[in-house]
Amino acid sequence: MFDRHHGVWPANLPLHLVLPQTSLYSNLAISALRYPDRAAMIYYDSPISYRRLDAEVQALAGYLQHRGVAKGDRVLLFMQNAPQFVIAYYAILRANAVVVPVNPMNRSVELEHYAEDTGATICICGQERFEAVTPLLESGRLEHAVVASYGDYVTEDTDLDLPAEVQAAAQPIDCGDAIHWSQALHAGHAPGELEVGPDDLAVLPYSSGTTGAPKGCMHTHATVMATAVQSVYWSHSTSEGKSLATLPYFHVTGMQNGMNAPIFIGSTVVLMTRWERRTAAKLIERYRITRWTNIVTMAIDMLADPEIESFDLSSLQNIGGGGAAMPEAVSEKLFKLTGLHYVEGYGLSETIAGTHINPFDAPKPQCLGIPVFDVDSRIVDTDTLAELGPNEVGEIITRGPQVFSGYWRRPEATKAAFMALDGERFFRTGDIGYYDDEGYFFLVDRVKRMINASGYKVWPAEVESLMYRHPDIREACVISTPHERRGEGVKACVVLVDGAAGRVSGEDIRDWCKDNMAAYKVPQVVEICDSLPRSPTGKIMWRALQEQEWPEAKAG
Incomplete structure (x- = not known):
């Protein structure tokens, strides 16, 4: 087990976490029981309580089961960030099925691959993407769609600039194989018994390698639970905190840090459908945001706002993310403005977000961080696969509770993605890097062509x-x-x-x-x-x- 980083391990954090042995939906059920009247989400100034969130999840889960969704079935979730994404995600899980998150920027041809590869017959989508779904309904590739209009959940007056998709009124659906979101919720169907547990499939985020079409990464309730819980402990988050969700939920970092982690502890998420720096700054100030996970380009964009210093960002307790190395000059500006260091991390779709994160009290710039709870990472020679030592460049390999079980229906790709070392099964990330004498990991290049x-x-x-x-x-x-x-x-x-x-x-x-x-x-x-x-x-x-x-x- 790699332990070189234990010398810089964050104070007051255990080296090992015992993870919940439940389904992801159980996290919502427990938070709704504990904090029924707390806002689970605030969407452009409109709150949605945990009681309402759970009730709507159950209603949609019942509808999905009424439409024939059974345990282990895959359901496409083709939507931008909105309350309906969260409801749909947890409803699919409550229906004992598997979430297939799809980038809402995809077109019909791309969506068709997800449907064919997973065997999904139902798609839950935003109305602005329904045009991409329609050809699949007409061809019979999909049997049914539930269509959501995001603006239905903006029920309070707001002075915030709303994206066009949120401003748009609900449109009539001229398709017999589709139903409007509100009709599905009010159909009056209750879900059956919750049958899934930690070892059942929960989510199939898609990732591509160097060849072929995108591949589904098989994540169980246990692997998704791992990084959600790890994220909470690493960032010292509490139920009293508020998170700003600007990363897309179809992406594993946004999914985990901006949705699953806050629901696990029963805290509040302030949700944006599209990134807009001035709106983000207003929300941080208005709701006293404590945590913001983003990509570096978002932080750079916000700090480039000539009026950023006029906003009160003092509530922030941690800011971090990844996507690229944070430029030193921008990091210094952020620290001057907030007193916080930008904390970078590293993860992949195959690890459902972070395997490495910088310690909040000792981050290093342009650094992936150190392996988090129960993660064992090494560097191996790209040709011989022999393990290398500190400051030697090779491929990053990793194992831990968040590593996926393999690629959906791709046994050969799965076999190629893993290797044995010290009698253990390690995932080959395809990324080239090294670790320093203190156990911090750094990225050098990519084996893959990404x-x-x-x-x-x-x-x-x-x-x-x-x-x-x-x-x-x-x-x-x-x-x-x-x-x-x-x-x-x-x-x-x-x-x-x-x-x-x-x-x-x-x-x-x-x-x-x-x-x-x-x-x-x-x-x-x-x-x-x-x-x-x-x-x-x-x-x-x-x-x-x-x-x-x-x-x-x-x-x-």
Whole structure:
């Protein structure tokens, strides 16, 4: 067991946590019993109590079971941050089913993969995404949809700027296979017995590797419970605190820190559907927010507001997150403004958020942190897989109570994702890093081809797979390209089919991509090439293209 970091372990925290042996829904049931009248959520100045939250969860769970959802069935959750996301998430769990969170930026073609891969027949979506769901209902790929309008939960007057999706009134649904959210809740169906426990599947967040379409990460109630509970203890959060939820709930960091952890302790979440720095600052001041987990770009954006010093942010007790390294100059500005250090962490979809977090009393800049409760992380040689020592660069491997059980219906990918060391099963993260003499871990590079565009993870193989649907594309290779604002962006090198040259431009392909994939995946640059470099075995040499785009990468 790696223990080099025990010398900098946070004061007054145990090295080991005994985790609850219950379902995630049990956390909500207990908090609703303890704090029925406390606001579980405040949504643009409109509170929703724990009593109401649990009642609506039960009503929707009963409706799902009435529609045939049984234990272990997968249900798509295709929605932006809103009270309905939280209700739907816990209703699916209460119905003994499995949540499949889907990025609401995805298009119909992308959504179809999630439906086919999971076998899901029901989708719960925001009304602004219903247009992407409709083709799947028409084709029979999905049997039913529940459609929510976020503004229904803004019941109090507010001076806050509301996103367009929240301002929009509920629209009529002209589809026999779909029902409005309120109709589902008022259908009068009570759920049956809660049958799931810690070892049952709870959530299937999707992640991509270097090849193929996105893969579902199988997380049980126990693995999701692990990082939710660990997050609470590590941050010294209490039921009296308030969290600002700005990270998307479909993403594991937002899901755990902005939803599951606060519900576990019965605290209040102040929820935003879309990021807007001035609204966030107003909410911190208005509700005396104590905890804000974000991505670095959000913190940078807020601090860039020329009027930020006019807001009272003194209630904040901790600010942290990840997505990219926090620039030192921004960190210093944050400390000057709040007296708080930005605490960085590290985790993956496969670990349902954090495995490493910096100690709040001793963080290091541009650092992943130290392994948290009961996490054993090592560095191994990328070729021999032999364990390496401090300050030696290799692949980060990890094991702990939050590590997933494998990829959904991908036995070969699951096998490749794990290795044995010291008689234990470790997950291979695919990330290159090292740890220092004190046991702090640092990221150096990525084995995987993931592109980090302002905190959004773009997987080249997935974008390539979608681009191959274009009738005029013969070959496509996606790489990262320097981007002034995002740090790195997406570039596609494309070879056209015979006869398409001169007829199809890079801009034409970009327009097609905008119609068929989430905006953050769309290549900023499409380069039409006569050919792509190939290895002796015929594989496209993406690394050679990447080195041409980033000449310094070759030297590294």
